[in-house]
Amino acid sequence: MAPVLKIIAMFIGVMLAQLYLAQLLSLGAVRPDFILVFLIFASARYGRINGILLGFSAGLLQDLTGSLSVLGANALAKSVVGYTVGTLNGTMTVWTPRIVNLYIYGSLLGHAIIYQTIMVQGLQASPGILTSHILLEALMSSAIVTGMRYLIPIMPSRA
Amino acid sequence: MRNLFELLYYFRELLLVLLAVLVSLMLLLTGESRQSFALQDLFTGMIGMMPRTNLGFADIISYKEENQVLRHRLMQYALLNAELVDAARENERLRDMLQFTEESPYELQVAEVISRGASSILSTITLNVGTRHGVEPNFPVLALNGLLGKTISVAPNASIVQLITDRNFRLSVKVGSEGIRGILVPLYGPFAEVTGIPLNSDVRPGDQVLTSGFSDIYPKNLPVALVDEVEVTPGENFSRVTVRIQAEPSEAEHVFIMIDHGPGT
Numbered sequence: 001m002a003p004v005l006k007i008i009a010m011f012i013g014v015m016l017a018q019l020y021l022a023q024l025l026s027l028g029a030v031r032p033d034f035i036l037v038f039l040i041f042a043s044a045r046y047g048r049i050n051g052i053l054l055g056f057s058a059g060l061l062q063d064l065t066g067s068l069s070v071l072g073a074n075a076l077a078k079s080v081v082g083y084t085v086g087t088l089n090g091t092m093t094v095w096t097p098r099i100v101n102l103y104i105y106g107s108l109l110g111h112a113i114i115y116q117t118i119m120v121q122g123l124q125a126s127p128g129i130l131t132s133h134i135l136l137e138a139l140m141s142s143a144i145v146t147g148m149r150y151l152i153p154i155m156p157s158r159a
Numbered sequence: 160m161r162n163l164f165e166l167l168y169y170f171r172e173l174l175l176v177l178l179a180v181l182v183s184l185m186l187l188l189t190g191e192s193r194q195s196f197a198l199q200d201l202f203t204g205m206i207g208m209m210p211r212t213n214l215g216f217a218d219i220i221s222y223k224e225e226n227q228v229l230r231h232r233l234m235q236y237a238l239l240n241a242e243l244v245d246a247a248r249e250n251e252r253l254r255d256m257l258q259f260t261e262e263s264p265y266e267l268q269v270a271e272v273i274s275r276g277a278s279s280i281l282s283t284i285t286l287n288v289g290t291r292h293g294v295e296p297n298f299p300v301l302a303l304n305g306l307l308g309k310t311i312s313v314a315p316n317a318s319i320v321q322l323i324t325d326r327n328f329r330l331s332v333k334v335g336s337e338g339i340r341g342i343l344v345p346l347y348g349p350f351a352e353v354t355g356i357p358l359n360s361d362v363r364p365g366d367q368v369l370t371s372g373f374s375d376i377y378p379k380n381l382p383v384a385l386v387d388e389v390e391v392t393p394g395e396n397f398s399r400v401t402v403r404i405q406a407e408p409s410e411a412e413h414v415f416i417m418i419d420h421g422p423g424t
Contacts, residue, residue: 018277019206023409026281033279048172056179063186064202065276065319066283068195068311069327072186074278079179083172118187119280119326129347137279 007042007050011058014038019065030136035062036111037144039078040085040104041152048086055082070118077114081107105142112137199312199319206274206285207317225412232303265378266419267301268292272412273317281409282325284308288416289316297376299417305382305405306330306370307414318416322408323383324349331373332383334400335366341400343368343383349407351384353400360398362389368402378417 014034022031035058043051059074084107088100095103116133167174186195270286288294290313298310300320308328312319321328323345330343334353339360341353356362366386372379384402391398 015277019274022277022279023275023281026409031275031279031281035277036279049175052172052175052179056183059183060186061202062277064199065206065274065285066278066280067321067325067327068191068199069325070187070282071191071195072183075186076180076183079176079183083176086172115279121326133280 043085044088047089051082051086073118204314302406307406
């Protein structure tokens with residue numbers, strides 16, 4: 001199957017999981033973002049350009065299922081993640097696993113900061129609430145990515 | 160010229176991400192445009208056509224719990240109903256005496272929650288009814304405990320509901336025994352703040368928050384929240400009234416849409 005068709009087929013599956021299953025794994029007001037996890041793997045494998053395009057379109061679709069007052073929030077955060085994680089495509093054989101891990105978790109934290117900061121705009125939420133939301137989302141995404149990496153390796157093994 | 164193209168090609172990835180960021184920011188600034196709503200309507204229709212998931216065992220457990228709660232509630236309502244029947248008779252008699260015309264009752268459409276959106280923060284839910292069932296945008300949506308939100312995008316067989324907990328939701332409400340008017344502004348999770356409550360108002364924790372009726376969308380006296388905390392800061396003109404929203408959007412499986420809700424007062 002061509003890479004584009006493969007990505008689209010996998011994305012539809014992930015989108016369905018996000019629509020119907022994410023609520024079951026929610027913690028407080030924050031739910032896991034399977035689309036972000038998929039974006040991490042897809043960008044690392046297919047590079048920056050595909051990462052940006054996938055991040056923007058997947059984020060936009062995600063935004064369309066929610067309130068239109070924040071249309072573009074996911075698209076913005078995920079475009080940036082697609083770009084940053086897409087860098088891994090050419091550097092994985094050069095960087096050590098520790099740096100790759102830091103890079104991925106840093107991108108997840110970056111996504112949480114951008115998205116949650118936009119989401120609390122206009123609310124009378126204290127900095128404590130914003131910080132807790134950011135940490136909760138970043139930790140949740142990191143946990144899923146870590147778990148998935150046992151099933152789908154991002155880095156080629158160094159024999 | 161060739162150098163320019165080479166330069167653009169060299170920085171293509173950076174330019175692409177900048178373009179994506181720029182378009183996203185434009186969407187954020189003009190999110191609630193007519194085109195956006197049209198696109199969301201289309202997307203809502205697609206979600207409505209998707210096959211339902213059968214979660215099996217987990218669903219059975221949650222339905223069992225919900226069933227128990229509903230039975231308990233049914234018993235409470237049966238007891239309450241006896242009192243209400245008596246009160247209704249008296250009301251009817253008094254209305255006759257005052258020659259009031261009878262108000263039309265609300266027409267409710269039962270709907271099933273088929274999706275809770277794809278964002279990592281719950282701000283909307285998708286229902287399995289749409290224009291074919293008489294639903295239109297800006298219809299109030301109720302859960303068993305109280306007001307849940309309003310319809311914002313409606314397709315033939317599905318509709319998206321903006322939840323009361325969404326950051327952009329605002330509602331005119333009345334609080335306490337005196338019915339002090341204020342505006343409900345969501346805070347975080349199930350909490351919200353009622354703004355515009357004067358310092359000398361008699362508002363206490365546990366007081367009921369109801370819709371005021373100053374709206375074309377929501378009729379008056381729909382249950383919304385309970386007062387959680389009243390904070391008085393010296394030097395301020397208004398009390399800080401924090402309330403707990405009664406409807407639980409993350410747990411609602413079936414909801415009610417007010418098809419015929421009449422005008423606000």
